[in-house]
Amino acid sequence: MLGMVLAAGAGRRLRPYTDTLPKALVPVDGETTIMDISLRNLAEVGLRDVVIVVGYAAQAVHERKAGFEEKYGVRLTLVHNDKAEEWNNAYSLWCAREHFAQGALLVNGDTVHPVSVEKTLLAAPETSDILLAVDNVKKLADEEMKVTLDEGGSLRRITKLMDPAEAYGEYIGATLIRPAAAARLADALKATFERDPQLYYEDGYQELVERGETIHAASIGEVDWVEVDNHEDLAKARTIAVRY
Template identity: 70%
Template sequence: MIGLVLAAGAGRRLRPYTDTLPKALVPVDGERTVLDLTLGNFAEVGLRDVAVVVGYRAEAVRERQSVLEKKYGVTLHLIDNDKAEVWNNAYSLWCARDVLTDGVILANGDTVHPVSVERTLLDARGGDKQIILALDTVKKLADEEMKVVVEPGRGMRRITKLMNPADASGEYIGVTLIEPAAAAPLADALKATFERDPDLYYEDGYQELVDRGFTIDTAAIGEVPWVEIDNHDDLDRGREIACRY
């Protein structure tokens, strides 16, 4: 199993930082970035090979590659997303379809979270589980969150932002464990998703899988401080959280 980070996004709501940097390289704790935090988490749970999907300002990641590898004891494999500035992240994850066959822990490049999330996913492995989503079942939800409905014994049934928060079981935090056996069906579902609409999220690919009869499981992360960084208010929260780790 390896680590996988989606770091191709532009993060326009974080300008001026993202005038020259991808969102994953915006500092959140001194010089540490979301990518730093995620690589540290991966290394702590024994993932020493990490694929990083790059696109917008990819050169900034390449410039730091050797420093990051030495700092965290990992080997980075950069995967180019040629449509990062025009298509959404269903295509971005599909670009990493070849490494999915190794089994991955996927982390969005804008999610500040502690290593306990990766440990929770690894502890949840076993049986017939092929995809496990990290789920926050504690946070009070609003309209912007990626909301999930879970049915006991059947796993995830719905994943979308377009849902009444009162109907949701929790929020998907942007971290997933994907077993090798799920690689081919997930890649096919992602392809169908971005071919239907290139503006769709990879979570829409998860929904496509479930609609085809595939079971996607979830693991509750508990009362854990984390944040998805989309704007400057999120960045302030991310900096407050990151300094604890």
């Protein structure tokens, strides 16, 4: 199984930091970046082969590749998303389809969370080929990627376009993808971005559900974490990253 980080986005709401850097390389604790935290977490759970999907300002990741490898004891493979500034991340994850065919623990490159999230996913019972990390403690608002589950605990809906009061919780941007799901996931992602290039990879998960796929969720418990979309999120990230 590989570690995988989606880090192709431009992060325009974080300018001027992202004038020359991808969002994943924005610092959150001194010189420690969001990417540092992602790689540190993956290495801590034994995932030392890591694929990073790059796009916007990819050269900045290339320039730090050797340093990351030495610091965290990982081997990095960079996969290029040639449409990172035009299309959304359903295409971005599809670009890494040959790699997640080996199985992958995927994390979004803009999420600051503790390694307990990765540990929760890896320790969960093998009840489905795709397992989502979900926060069912946090109070939700409109921006979050929300989920509902059926009576058996399987994913029913995953979308931002949901009344927060209806949601079970928030998908936090971490997924365990087992090899058996890879071909079906790649096909669903392709159908998703061909339908609308601006859709998210989570819409690919919804496509799988509508095709009859079982996707389960693992609750992460009461955890301090944040998806860094704007300067307010960045300020929060900087208050919690120092505690990891």
